[in-house]
Amino acid sequence: MDSLITAAARALAAGDPLGALNLVALCDDAPALALRGISMAQLGDFASAKRLLRRAARAFGPKDAMARARCIVAEAEIALVSRDLSGSARALDAARATLEAHGDRINAAHARHLEARRLLLMGRFDEAELAIGELDPAPFPPALKIAYELVVMGIATRRLRTQAARAALARAEHAARSADIPALTAEVESARRVLDTPAARLVAHGEERFLLLDEVEALLASETLVVDACRHSVRSADRSVSLSGRPVLFALARLLGEAWPDDVPREELIAQAFRTVYADESHRARLRVEIGRLRSALTPLADVRATKRGYALVPRHAPEVVVLARPFEEKHAAVLALLADGEPWSSSALALALDTSQRTVQRALDSLAEEGKVQAYGRGRSRRWLTPPLPGFTTTLLLPAFLPGD
Known part of the structure; x- marks a missing residue:
């Protein structure tokens, strides 16, 4: 039986869940149940995987705390991949502590990595960076190195640190060559497409063009005044004014930014910002009030000046004004x-x-x-x-193998 368990674990480590199932499909002891659960998870049957892992945890019993902790970590990854983010992190943290206490540092590191991925998905970048920063990837096996570097890349990407993101991607590609698992290679290739795909759209002087992530980073570091429609803010290299909770003010700022250096007629501002086709004196009065609020909010960066037909945006120090928008804009x-x-x-x-x-x-x-x-x-x-599946887009679980005696 030990030889079958070992062979199945090695098949999983090599990215062959079907091969692992062929070896332990009829076995009901605790290690076999755990391996069957991981195999089903890698094949995408998350419901069966959860049931098998919970059976395995019960079968291991309280005396085998390390094996039970591994089952909890594996189940936590299934929850992450199936985007169940509502669960408590306490069980995973307790499992990680158990694994560390028993000397299983690789699976303990994997548990911390899962928590970092969860935090990253929830937009809590500071906490994710803190969690992943406590790990040393040097002793990791190639599969776990890939997972680690993709989290590092994800944090760097969201913080617009393109150079750091590309460095992490290069390390992930190196680990993928060592792992030689097609699914993991595809995962890394899909991550590369993130850096090679347009991340935003630049609108300036009546023209539009797509920008890659490193071009967005360079733009936000320049002296240009950017009306950022991705984050609903107006920013320069050293200062930012958020308008995320003030949709009318941001709509006016964007209209003025797209028209710069020209002005925008009052009728157009009313129609676009207030979403009405009929403009009366009450709308014009409201426009004056909202323009006053926008002028006050943008005082550190720009002025909003009245013209004969409308209003114009005048930067205080920036040489030009551009609008940064999503590559494709639509509702939701x-x-x-x-x-x-x-x-x-x-x-x-x-x-x-x-x-x-x-x-x-x-x-x-x-x-x-x-x-x-x-x-x-x-x-x-x-x-x-x-979303409907895209050709060539592959995701995979990165579950550690349960090797007996580890």
């Missing part, structure tokens, strides 16, 4: 951005990641489903949403 873009990772999300997990209500997310998903942009499977609490 934030929901689509999360679903673009190719993984199935629950509406509750999307609400948690977007820091909004589940009902708001559900309405957005229903609207996108009617347009054929997202699709769902399952019912009730098991219902999951994802």
Whole structure:
């Protein structure tokens, strides 16, 4: 039996879940149940994987604390991949502490890495960076090195540290060559496409062009005054004014930024910012009030001057003004951005990641489903949403093998 368990664990480590199942499919002892659970997870049957791992944890019993902790870590990864972000991190943290106490540093590091991935998905970049910063990847096996470097790349990408992101990607590619597992290689290749795909759209002087991530980083570090439609702010290299909670002010700032150095007629500002086709004196009075508020908010960066026909944006120190927008803008873009990772999300997990209500997310998903942009499977609490699959986009679990005697 030990030889079968060892062979199955090595098959999983080599990226062959079917080979592992062939060896332990009929075995019901605790190690075999754990390996079967991991195999089913790698094959995408998360429900069966959870059941098998929970059976394995019960079969190991309280005396085999390290094996039970490994099952908890594996189940935590299944929850992460299936985008169940609502669970408590206490169980995972306790499992990590148990693994560290028993000297299983690789799986303990994997548990910390899972927590960093969860924090990254929830937009808590500082906490994710702190969690991943406590790890030393030098002793990691190639598969875990890939996972580690992709988290480092994800944090660097979101912080617009393109050089650091490319360095992490290069290390992940090197580890992928050592691992020689096709699914992991595909994972790294999909990460590379993030850096080689347009990240934003630049609007200036009536023209538009796409920007890669490193071009966005260079733009935000320059002296240019940027009306940032990705973060709803106006910024220069050393100062930023957030308008994220003030949609009318941001709409006015964007209209003025797109027209710079020209002015924008009052009628156009009223129609676009207030979303009305009829402008009367009350709208003009409201426009004067909102322009005054915008002028006050942008005082450190720019002035808003009245012209004969409307208003114009005048930067105080910047040589020019541009607008930075998403590559493709549409309603519910934030929901689509999360679903673009190719993984199935629950509406509750999307609400948690977007820091909004589940009902708001559900309405957005229903609207996108009617347009054929997202699709769902399952019912009730098991219902999951994802975008239609893209050719060549592969994701994989990076579950450590359960080698007996480790």
